[in-house]
Amino acid sequence: MxxxxxxxxxxxxxxxxxxxxxxxxxxxxQSAQAEIYQEGILMQTIDLSSVTEPEKITLTSKLGENIILIEHGQISMYSSTCPDQLCVHQGIIKNGIYPIVCLPNQVVIQIKSSNTASPDAVSR
CATH class of the missing domain: 1.20.5 (Single alpha-helices involved in coiled-coils or other helix-helix interfaces)
Structure with a gap:
């Protein structure tokens, strides 16, 4: 060639x-469900496609406080008491490609959607 x-x-x-x-x-x-976990426990599930007005949710525990901003089709960590602020700087997520994780406060936000492919195989 x-x-x-x-x-x-x-x-x-x-x-x-x-x-x-x-x-x-x-x-x-098409139908994104945000799942919010605190210390490994599912705290709330939110249908992001049905959100009409921006809303903030505050999670408080002995580890710290996180404020989550929920908007139509997207979710983000608005503020956190963690020292590194990586979860806040991660920004908005709109799909299930990667979660928002606040490791010091043990908060995880992940999106499950109807068009997310399931795994081809599971190893044991």
Whole structure:
């Protein structure tokens, strides 16, 4: 293959990967359920597609306090008493690709959606 063919081939692959990443990042799930856990216990499940007004939820425990901001189709950690603030800086999540985790206060927010694929296999 000549160099021009390689450039065209690699450009096509790059374009396809960029489109796939864009679709996965910006596609909103049809029915997203946010699950909020504190110290391993499910505290609340929220249907993000039915949220009409922004709402804040405060979780308080002996470990600290977290304020969660719930908006239509998305959720974020608004503030936290943890020292590193990584959970706050993580920003908004709209899909189930990754959760928000506040390790010092043991709070986890994850999204389960109807279009999230199930695993192909489970190892034991």
């Amino acid at each position: 000549r160099a021009s063919h390689w450039i065209l081939f690699l450009s096509s692959i790059f374009l396809l990967c960029t489109i796939a990443i864009g679709i996965s990042k910006f596609a909103s799930p």
